[in-house]
Amino acid sequence: MPDIKVAKHAGFCFGVKKAIEVAEEVAGKNSGQPTYVLGQLVHNERVIKNLEDKGIIFVDNASEIPQNAITVLRAHGEPCTTYQVLEQKSITQGNNLNDATCPLVTLVHNVAIKLKQNGYEVMIFGKHDHPESIGTSYHLKGKDTFIVEHAEDSDLVLDYINKTNYEKYALISQTTMSVLGYKKLIEDINSKLMNGKFEEIALNLRDLTKKFGYVDTICNPTKQRQSDIDELAQDRDIIIVIGGLNSSNSKELYAKAREYGVESYFIQSAEQLQKRWFIGKEKIGITAGASTPDYLIDEVADKISGIIDDKGQVINLKN
Template sequence: MKITVAKHAGFCFGVKKAIEIAEEVAQNNNGSTYVYGQLVHNEKVIRDLEGKGIIFVENIKDIPQNAVTVLRAHGEPGTTYRLLEEKSIVKGENLNDATCPLVTLVHNVAIKLKNNGYEVILFGKANHPEAIGTSYHLRGKDTFIVEDPEQYGSVIDYLSKNNFEKVAIISQTTMSVYGYRQLIDNINSKMNGLKFDEIPLNLRDMSKKYGFVDTICNPTKQRQSDTEELAKECDIVIVVGGKNSSNSKELYAKCREFGVESYFIQSYEQLDKKWFEGKEKIGVTAGASTPDYLINEVVERIREISN
């Protein structure tokens, strides 16, 4: 039995940084440290951080006045900063912002496109914190979000009902590269000769009437392409990731797309001996919110099973 772990698996630099910030802030703070929202979409990591005295809240109302607070990597809407300010929680003082620079980049792309006359459509998951944060810079709750390449008809309807001068599509950083391409191809196939062409990420040329910008982040792309390799080569692929992790779910979807037997697990305890019977090549991959120790535990357990 040969076990191959994807070259790029587990924590991306944005998630690593967010955890480092939260841990450092908590260590240097005598009182309680609050994190607004799930810092990382992984239940075990959250529990470990809670053990270090960090308090996670889903509602700003639950953060006390003046409390030392950390914001997660996913990026927040401006309303979050305003509500925190009302509680005397401000950047540079007691607010530590762990927003990933690659999410900030997407916010900047959205703002620049909007300021240059584009109606911006977002390919993302409507309830995901990153999509909510990006939407804030567009039309807020009214931002048109398309979640799946098969929903291309809704985009066509939206365009035909509105007479937008220019339209651009951008993506949440953790979406499927293949899915994004498929969405654009599906839309283009129904555009009666018109077409969404790529607008380079530097936005130097914003003359196109219809365009899309590739805003999926590189760590997500690396994890998806490495998983694709595993899916092609292996008899079975184990995806390790939190239940709410968008990028881990995408890796699992990628395995299924390639028809390889695959399982999405949160930890080694869920591994089942039967899965490995008669299998020679085992692949292990993990989303950007999965710590190394969880991947190592899974690999160790598979080794035990194979012995």
């Protein structure tokens, strides 16, 4: 058998798993009428197609959901404006609204709200167009919330601080960002900040006296998936990362594997595997983002097993 190691925490995180279960359960209970899900529940086309086959309708905007419709909100968290739009359509919690927001995203919202209430100008390390950052920003200053996307952009943060002059500043992170990236961003800011340093504020937010603070809001499932890459990079000749093209956490895994200098590929399905990648490779590593189902990981592992023998020889390069 070829030496294939699948990362310990590859695939669905508990938040995504729970959201899928909620959607399936709600659709099952109400099979005579459609169940609406706002946004992509999971960044995987096959999973979405399976759910559509069960009577679930996906829409990108709350305005597309009909009055009084059975509705599920995904794990990523929604801005308060979404709840307002739904309420106007008589879609409410405890009635026809099923909110599958991940508790770890709700935690970030609560952290943002409490920091703001305690006089902090809250900035987000996250992706401008990611639903989670958009949702969190609506608890702050909406579209005017300062979001920094890249670990290399410490100068943008410093410019913002210099231009604004608030009493206190805090940084929080989207749950799926790079742990090392967040650390680098804070270190770079601190190396250039003239009038203080960003210090960690514990997640319980007991001490809110620091002038500059950051809270570690990257979720544990994201951290586990990222540290699995550290392990795979130790002895694997090649790492295959499976994940949706829109999946922030999957892209972070791929970037991290590449940073280690291990030959790595980012794929969405087993069909994309190419035999030539495996020539001379004896030890194969596989990992997958939080929106990748187990069956997809198994399919990739099975296909690789059929491509190489136990000496790392590609069995038939022509097929």
